[in-house]
Amino acid sequence: MSLITTLISWFLFFYGVGFPVLLIVSVVRLKGFMEITRYESGTGFMYRVNPVTKVLLGLAVMGVASTTVWWIGALLTLAISLVYLTLRDGVRKLVYLSVVLVSSLISSMWSVAPYVTPSILELAFPHQNLVTVWTWPSYFEVMGYQPNLTLQALMYGLQIGFRVTAVLASALILVLTTTTSDIFRMFTKLRAPLSLTFSLLVGVRTVPRIFELLDSSVKMQFIRGLGRGKPRIVYPFLLLYSAILALVPTMVYLLRGAKTMAISADTRGFRASPRRTEIVELGFRKEDYVIFGVVVGLILLAIVANLLGFGRSVPYLGV
Amino acid sequence: MGFNGIEGAINVPGEIPWEIVVLYFLGALLFVVYYGRKTGGLRSFTTIDLVYIGIGGAFSVVWEFYIGSFLGRFLPSTPFVSVGFWGRLIIVFIIAALVRKVGAGMFTLLVYNLLGDLFHYGFGGEPMYFIYESLTYGLFVDIMIAVTGGHLFGIGKELSNGAGEATATRTTTILGVIQGAILGLTWAIPDPVFYSAFFSPFLYGSYVNWAHILFNLGAFMPGDIVMGILASILAVRIARAVGQ
Numbered sequence: 001m002s003l004i005t006t007l008i009s010w011f012l013f014f015y016g017v018g019f020p021v022l023l024i025v026s027v028v029r030l031k032g033f034m035e036i037t038r039y040e041s042g043t044g045f046m047y048r049v050n051p052v053t054k055v056l057l058g059l060a061v062m063g064v065a066s067t068t069v070w071w072i073g074a075l076l077t078l079a080i081s082l083v084y085l086t087l088r089d090g091v092r093k094l095v096y097l098s099v100v101l102v103s104s105l106i107s108s109m110w111s112v113a114p115y116v117t118p119s120i121l122e123l124a125f126p127h128q129n130l131v132t133v134w135t136w137p138s139y140f141e142v143m144g145y146q147p148n149l150t151l152q153a154l155m156y157g158l159q160i161g162f163r164v165t166a167v168l169a170s171a172l173i174l175v176l177t178t179t180t181s182d183i184f185r186m187f188t189k190l191r192a193p194l195s196l197t198f199s200l201l202v203g204v205r206t207v208p209r210i211f212e213l214l215d216s217s218v219k220m221q222f223i224r225g226l227g228r229g230k231p232r233i234v235y236p237f238l239l240l241y242s243a244i245l246a247l248v249p250t251m252v253y254l255l256r257g258a259k260t261m262a263i264s265a266d267t268r269g270f271r272a273s274p275r276r277t278e279i280v281e282l283g284f285r286k287e288d289y290v291i292f293g294v295v296v297g298l299i300l301l302a303i304v305a306n307l308l309g310f311g312r313s314v315p316y317l318g319v
Numbered sequence: 320m321g322f323n324g325i326e327g328a329i330n331v332p333g334e335i336p337w338e339i340v341v342l343y344f345l346g347a348l349l350f351v352v353y354y355g356r357k358t359g360g361l362r363s364f365t366t367i368d369l370v371y372i373g374i375g376g377a378f379s380v381v382w383e384f385y386i387g388s389f390l391g392r393f394l395p396s397t398p399f400v401s402v403g404f405w406g407r408l409i410i411v412f413i414i415a416a417l418v419r420k421v422g423a424g425m426f427t428l429l430v431y432n433l434l435g436d437l438f439h440y441g442f443g444g445e446p447m448y449f450i451y452e453s454l455t456y457g458l459f460v461d462i463m464i465a466v467t468g469g470h471l472f473g474i475g476k477e478l479s480n481g482a483g484e485a486t487a488t489r490t491t492t493i494l495g496v497i498q499g500a501i502l503g504l505t506w507a508i509p510d511p512v513f514y515s516a517f518f519s520p521f522l523y524g525s526y527v528n529w530a531h532i533l534f535n536l537g538a539f540m541p542g543d544i545v546m547g548i549l550a551s552i553l554a555v556r557i558a559r560a561v562g563q
Contacts, residue, residue, distance in 0.1 A: 202373025
């Protein structure tokens with residue numbers, strides 16, 4: 001009996017940590033990360049919206065998801081995910097996003113549920129008897145696990161997860177649908193110092209590039225014979241191993257390229273004068289007013305939900 | 320219940336008094352402004368420094384949110400090991416070693432925080448986090464740069480005390496490693512102390528347990544020191560590979 005308990009417990013442990021990773025490395029891969037962190041030109045609705053408006057939308061989503069009951073966060077996640085269909089290669093982006101969201105849900109659920117104490121659960125689910133679904137072997141307490149895994153702990157983990165997914169999905173829309181120059185203009189409009197905006201933009205452009213370079217480096221290691229003749233089951237681990245090995249070369253490569261980028265910015269007269277001059281003015285169009293309407297709607301939703309008793313029921317204590 | 324669940328609790332038993340926190344951050348800010356004026360601040364960064372900082376911020380985001388966070392889940396949750404944080408530590412130290420100007424540390428963390436918001440958090444904790452992280456982790460790095468006179472980890476330092484070149488190189492390496500260890504040690508402090516004993520109760524209303532905080536402080540130190548040393552060695556190599 002205790003052997004079976006041990007086996008199932010370890011299976012659950014590895015499911016919580018391994019399944020999201022497996023999902024990511026088998027479906028999204030580094031290439032997928034590159035695709036959902038990089039701007040590609042398109043003609044959909046979100047491409048015509050001012051970046052400031054997109055930030056505002058993201059803030060509203062975050063506000064609503066964190067002040068209302070979990071299923072509103074879940075619905076918001078679904079609604080924002082559907083917006084991805086209007087993007088260029090929408091279906092593929094939606095698939096990548098869904099996998100990232102599902103794995104993030106599973107992993108945030110399992111990174112919270114086993115550790116959350118009954119006293120917190122009583123705050124989150126008042127007047128409910130905690131239903132134990134699994135009792136861990138006693139030595140799991142070394143890892144900080146609570147003795148029992150309860151249904152409420154799982155729900156608590158899931159609820160926190162949905163708050164994260166709504167924000168994640170809306171945050172990525174900005175970088176997916178806005179050109180780097182427009183993000184630059186947005187920060188200039190917001191009066192951020194030019195040096196800060198520049199570094200930030202280098203960062204925005206570099207994030208997908210890092211995935212791309214890591215991907216090539218990983219592929220090169222496989223071409224050179226990594227994992228030859230090994231069973232397929234160890235491939236995900238080899239992939240991870242090769243990704244770690246790829247880090248330093250990628251970093252050196254990017255940092256060496258920094259000189260070229262700096263020279264090209266300098267030859268264009270970067271920081272020659274304290275302020276930028278604008279050829280393209282960022283304006284607000286009718287699409288922006290639609291999003292403003294959505295933002296107002298979201299704020300109203302949060303207020304109504306709170307009045308009706310669907311406010312935040314989870315005290316997020318940062319376990 | 321406030322916006323984004325921020326409680327604003329400043330009277331939780333055991334919590335660091337808010338006056339001390341405000342004094343620290345005001346003091347740090349004054350120091351930064353004073354030093355920035357003295358050395359030229361943002362203007363003293365060349366374009367290539369800004370590119371390095373941008374790349375460093377991006378690398379930290381990719382590591383902490385996408386790669387490190389998954390790797391970390393394979394290990395049991397213990398305060399002794401923190402894969403995501405260690406990655407950021409190494410990356411920030413490397414960037415600081417490449418730029419070697421006061422402000423590099425703070426600026427890298429500021430960019431990292433803003434990028435984290437763009438790609439992940441959606442401006443959830445701002446402006447709290449970029450003030451907190453820049454003026455603790457970033458400031459420590461900058462103080463080390465100031466103390467070493469811009470020769471962080473012994474990079475670019477010429478030792479001509481009559482000893483042979485090999486001895487000089489070894490001395491520089493040892494000095495660099497010691498600096499890395501000290502910096503790693505300072506990076507172990509803000510999270511348990513500032514975060515658990517002030518920000519966590521302030522933001523989420525959690526309770527303060529000093530036994531837990533002191534344990535965490537002790538548990539963070541060995542790993543962070545080892546990573547600091549590793550970072551200093553890596554930084555010297557990368558600075559050489561990049562051609563400084």
